[in-house]
Amino acid sequence: MDIFSVTVLGSGAALPTANRNLSGQLVVIANQYLLIDCGEGTQIQLRKNKISIQRIDHVFISHLHGDHFYGLIGLLSTMHLLGRTKPIHIYAHEGLKKTIEVQLEVSYSKLSYQLNFHNLKNESGVVLVENKHFCVESIKLKHSIPCSGFLIREVEKPRNILKEAIEKYNIPVKDRAGIKKGEDFQTSAGTVIKNEEITRDPAKIRSFAYCSDTAYSERILENIAGVNLLYHEATFMEDKKARAKETYHSTAAQAAEIAKKAEVAQLLLGHFSARYKKMDLFLNEAKAVFENVRLAEDGIEYIIE
């Protein structure tokens, strides 16, 4: 089974600290590299973690607060300097294209490859990327400006026909596609063989949801229900609940509440305010609500099982 993982490049909010860079995550799925958010320093983090930037073909920018996109122009420039020719796809809310174009213009730059911008709508469930291995959908978050989360999940795989069933019933090639989809098989003698007798379940599909930045919002539950890994922002702890509400961010307890209600397998917290130093308190606050939780750390790869 191919690896499906998330490497956190930056777990800090708003401004970088000595230990936490700004938002950025590299998702590896079906041997493809997807970048989610690109705060200042993201390209440096990619390099430090020995991740080949040229393998990134899709960049998703959740929203246009600077800590989520000010690093994009530098990354795109470096791709150019290193001789990229492959196009890149960038999914973002309206306005990003203009900033990238102005920066290229004043720096007298013309990229060696094509930028394909795709405007995000402020809606859930819009399919952004879909191929035979995985798909990426938008999640409408609740922030002070239009902001999208992303659901990345493997595509439902066909059922596996048992080798011994093919031999036993002499199943013709023409019938196999239907059986893989779950159809029963009728022998030449007219006997119907139940699908579950001749197939086994495909590998379970795995999924990851990225929800940052957002206030507590139950609207997202249907989008993230049952995911294997939920990255949810937790800028604050409950001591700053009012501040969280006011700035459209979440507390650790709120993120955990979402994880619990959505029945996800594991929760990863991040986007921590620089004011907090005792991170075990963060973990404890979340664990009191939802047990299987981890705190994001820069440079750590989280495997989606």
Added chain:
Amino acid sequence: MDIFSVTVLGSGAALPTANRNLSGQLVVIANQYLLIDCGEGTQIQLRKNKISIQRIDHVFISHLHGDHFYGLIGLLSTMHLLGRTKPIHIYAHEGLKKTIEVQLEVSYSKLSYQLNFHNLKNESGVVLVENKHFCVESIKLKHSIPCSGFLIREVEKPRNILKEAIEKYNIPVKDRAGIKKGEDFQTSAGTVIKNEEITRDPAKIRSFAYCSDTAYSERILENIAGVNLLYHEATFMEDKKARAKETYHSTAAQAAEIAKKAEVAQLLLGHFSARYKKMDLFLNEAKAVFENVRLAEDGIEYIIE
């Protein structure tokens, strides 16, 4: 005597590496902080080196290639997030203002303090900042786009009148300003006392010149003659002399040649291409031409004696 120093925040060219960030230097003079260039990651380097960003009131951007300014928007945003109210002065070639404004606009940001943009002309000797302690002047460099270096020097100080001379000749207050400027003193009896008898030399003025990015250019010699510290780019070594010329950069030997001809006290090389790993070769190439040379390293403070 106040400290006069340069802290290198980034010594790499074009793209960041694991050891070298992009161009940025903090100059401390007369207790004031000046920032020269601001590549991506500069604010992170400032933080790592425990330099208070709010003390920076002047930012000089040599030219509008991305590795010299893509970090500015992030720095300005962080100043805002930390509650800055003091205005900041930014000296740059035309175009920078537009990129900053577009980025603020699309990120729905309004800064808590004023940005004062000053357009650089493509000329040498333009005084950008002048106060009773120091002045900053432009140096016209030779690059593929308009590019300015900066000469930062202390202001000539007045001569010191000897305490014993004041007593001996009973020098009235009204005559002292003239004496400090170098005038002789005439006693009430009409005797002329030579200035050198009653004063001593002021502290020597110190100076620093920043020359990056630039091809080899003797035109700058008159601007940088005799400076205490010359930072000169050395993107390449002589093995890539043709490439240096083509891209309007310098080799280590060329930078050393400039230092020698300008009779500077010390040379600091930087803006190294990421292709070079054996940096002692760089040093040797320069030393063969000019002995007192150092290689810039990120996070090192160079004192101007």
